[in-house]
Amino acid sequence: MDISVIIPTFNEGNNVRIIAKRIEEALQPTGKSFEILFVDDSTDNTPELLEQLSNKDPFVDYLHRTNRRGLATAVTDGLKCALGDNLVVMDADLQHPPELIPAMIDKLSEGFQMVVPSRFVPGGSDGGLNFYRKFVSWTARTIARLALKRLRKITDPTSGFFAVKRSAIQGNVYHPIGWKIMIELIVRAHITSIAEIPYQFHARDLGSSKMSGSEQLRYLIHLARLVMISEEDRKFFSFCAIGLSGVIVNLAIYKVMLLLRSPVVLAFMLSSIISMASNYVLNSTLTWKSRSVRQANRQMIQFLRYAAVAAGGLCISSGFLSFLYYMIHFRPMFSGLLGIVTGVIWNYVMNDRWTFSPKKASVPANTVETVAQHVQK
Structure with a gap:
């Protein structure tokens, strides 16, 4: 048939x-x-x-x-x-x-x-x-x-x-x-x-x-x-959810350290490092599970790349916020929101393509052809 x-x-x-x-x-x-x-x-x-x-x-x-x-x-x-x-x-x-x-x-x-x-x-x-x-x-x-x-x-x-x-x-x-x-x-x-x-x-x-x-x-x-x-679609949503959990971890540890009378700068730095490490572990075991590595030296390299991407994201989002607020005169909250979105996109793309880069492409790219012709009815 x-x-x-x-x-x-x-x-x-x-x-x-x-x-x-x-x-x-x-x-x-x-x-x-x-x-x-x-x-x-x-x-x-x-x-x-x-x-x-x-x-x-x-x-x-x-x-x-x-x-x-x-x-x-x-x-x-x-x-x-x-x-x-x-x-x-x-x-x-x-x-x-x-x-x-x-x-x-x-x-x-x-x-x-x-x-x-x-x-x-x-x-x-x-x-x-x-x-x-x-x-x-x-x-x-x-x-x-x-x-x-x-x-x-x-x-x-x-x-x-x-x-x-x-x-x-x-x-x-x-x-x-x-x-x-x-x-x-x-x-x-x-x-x-x-x-x-x-x-x-x-x-x-x-x-x-x-x-x-x-x-x-x-x-x-x-x-x-x-x-x-779908792993290719789940990754971004997983990355965002883990990022949100990292904010919660960061604030919780920061609050505890302040209650223990730690210096403010030290509390902020340690809570940020711990939340970054937490995000790395969760992303490597959940978001990019298929690309995870087991060797200690390769994990350390991945973590350093992850930290470098996060630092770059902070610089980019802060710079974009400053541009919107000081040059375009957007409202502070709106400028901050767009800065966060820019940082999230940077972090996801760079981690996907560099930190957790695959050895080879596992899924072929979509091929979609549009036939621009009118078919007579």
Whole structure:
């Protein structure tokens, strides 16, 4: 089987005949073998309509689930049951144009692991969504791209319309929640070769929106889970949390030493050194665990590098604060906040690339190609 089109449905019986007909008209001229697999969680008469459709068209099949529900698990169940070498996932609400599937398959044949139709490349359109829908979509995309490095070169990472090679996702276990399965596949399958093509998002014709408040919360939980299992994304958040713990350690020791009537400067210096050592130990065992060293001499070299980076960060953040406050005349607290942010970024980047530098790159860089052409519908 060349192509499997997987379509989750929930009480969308009015759409299934329309979308099946449009997919047939789009794929039959290609000469490729294909199937349409509906994964149905409906509580209305949609299963009866799917049964009639599958009896009429041999390329249509469906799976009606009664023991569990959810868009993400519907897609993963469909991926398991599908027979095609190329897998296409799309919604049944007629917002995703089936006429684009041949172009998606052509891009997969060029060697890409995944193809994502995007509303935000030249030739694409969001279909005139209202302000609220645009804001929710922009927020979801922005959070995803900030949280997960693999998504930063993708203009439409929250799309529910994509094609992926079966070979790219085999051998992995998926635990999706919420409504954005594509992000789950990209992160857990380590997909790095992605092409984007433009498409015209169609305003909703039939059915109801899946963008409820509870689904948006599940989306945030989903992103957090993916960050935790992705070392390249977890590092920065771990580094920031450890930095915060270092501030607490520093202040606590400083207070104790002052209570013991130690000289102020000595108390400050010792508490700073101890907190720095604490941060180094935690970062070497948690943030950069895969790059940790065991030899005492190499650990000492790493610690000295860590201290040098911290000293450089203090100089840079102090200099930036001074520039903002004295030259630009920003407010003291705002200048201090920007100075801290600058120092954190410096410390993270330098420690990642120098203090705990890897012997070799373990993860290939993302390859994302944007095909700036308009595909006729």
